[in-house]
Amino acid sequence: MATVLSLHDRGILTAVNSGASSLSFVGSGFIVLCYSLFKELRKFSFKLVFYLSLSDMLCSFFNMVGDPSKGFFCYAQGYTTHFFCVASFLWTTTIAFTLHRTVVRHKTDVEDLEAIFHLYVWGTSLVMTVIRSIGNDHTHLGAWCWAQTGRTGKAIHFITFYVPLWGAILYNGFTYFQVIRMLNNATRMAVGMSDRAYQFDSRTDTKALNRWGYYPLILIGSWAFGTINRIHDFIEPGHKIFWLTFLDVGTAGLMGLFNSIAYGLNASVRRAISERLELFWPERLKRWFPNSSRHRNQQQQSELVSLKVQDQQ
Template sequence: MSFTTAQADGILGIAIFMSTLSFIGSSIIIASYFAFPNLRKFSFRLVVHMAVADWFSCIAYFMANPTDGSAACTFQGLLEQGCQLSSIIWTTIISLTLWMAVVKREEVHTHMRTFLIVGYVLPALTCILPLSTKSFVNTGAWCWIDGETTIGQVWRFLLFYLPLWGGVAFNGYTYYVVIQSMKNMFETQGTEVPAKYRALINRLKLYPLILCFCWFWATVNRFQNAVAPDHPQFWLFLLQVTFSHMNGLLNAIAYGLNPSVRDAWVDKLDEYPKLSRLARLLEHKDGSGNSGEGDVEEEGETAKMTDDDTAL
């Protein structure tokens, strides 16, 4: 890369700042799981696994800018590749389980071992190929797969960007089918879709958009790098790090910080009156003035009408 030291430091500074926000969001999701036993249901466990992947992705950027060829540089590249891909895969697992539960009426919790293998082992295996060709190098502001060699470009697109946009397409289609299934369920009963399900439908539409929002500029930047590897664009790198490093934060907000989680923390903060008053001011209320049911319960009810342990 031909960036100046000031430019590289600026890119890294933004990456660390945005990663810090994502780290906090992911940490809240993980802490919620351990702090509140009532949240430890199948659907929320999937969200926690995604948060763990996001959490370690942030750790990679906290390592700053290791020296090219060092063990720290290779380790950072491994963390970025494995954990960022793991996060993407967990979003597809979440959409898949919702489709299986709502559309196919399957017992999805029986597939947890398979999900763990796909969510963690598969991303780890994708690190072997670039590692075997010594393609984890310093790319300017941090270490990842080399963008200045042909084999490095192949690994970048084959092992990350192809799965990324495949996941976007899969998630978009899956949520579309789920949403249509939910609407049809009420239409066949001759009733309107209840307000809480309309709210849930609106949230489902956002999930695939998060990946698009966060990774669009990174993808554009990678194509530019592939076409003109000797002429990187500083402004594209700024857009990439600003948006892609929001992924963990937006995942935490969209998938994990539902009313059930917020209610649990508000109740916990009752032990601290001043914090509790502030939390209740921020607490989301539905139209009736009561706290809305969490997405976990709503989606589970859509799938089985009885128990949220089978779907998101």
């Protein structure tokens, strides 16, 4: 266990941070671009994914800004990264809430709650970022700024970031569990029905929901090492574990990429891209894929958002 990180270790962490954040920036930026280009994606359900990707993109951008100087730019990077990273995992809770309200409670008023969602996400992120300044003294470490020099600052940083983070993880997990349980019950009821098409749709819905059930693991995988690292740093200040910090920086930086793949690259996005690409395909290539459109339509039916949210607006 090393007391402080060497310059070589810091250089490695800087490269890992920049690389992981760049991948997240590209992934989340791609989803933002798709939303901007394809009008058919501008449904309320995907609009929440757009806000999530926008937060991820800005969080990644400020996280990978190279070597900010001490002073204003260091403060700016630290606070903007904190703000947009908090906003990112808060947007996942609005997606979970929308699913639960639509599927479990059978409400169709989720689109009317958009203003409340904005107030909740951006307002909470701002409050957490302002509170974070209490007892904090930003220091420069490699390619990003840390605000953990004082014991009070470390505690407040943990309270303003990791406490709401794990609250969001628990909420998402509980919400998806309820949604999946309800869909599983609906599937079991459909088994005794003679309508085989309905049974097929129920199995498809359940398959989609089971995939959504893994989404809370994205936040766990992205921030588990960071949480452990913060707790260790609070208990033993001044003693850094390189491999733990390496995993902390790498997994946290990839959060935007994970979110863009899980939330953004659904069947609706893939279908929109495929339709645009088909416009440029030679006719002889289309002959090899005569059933491609029908296959994409089946994929679309398996998407929970299209089935449970968009059709009810």
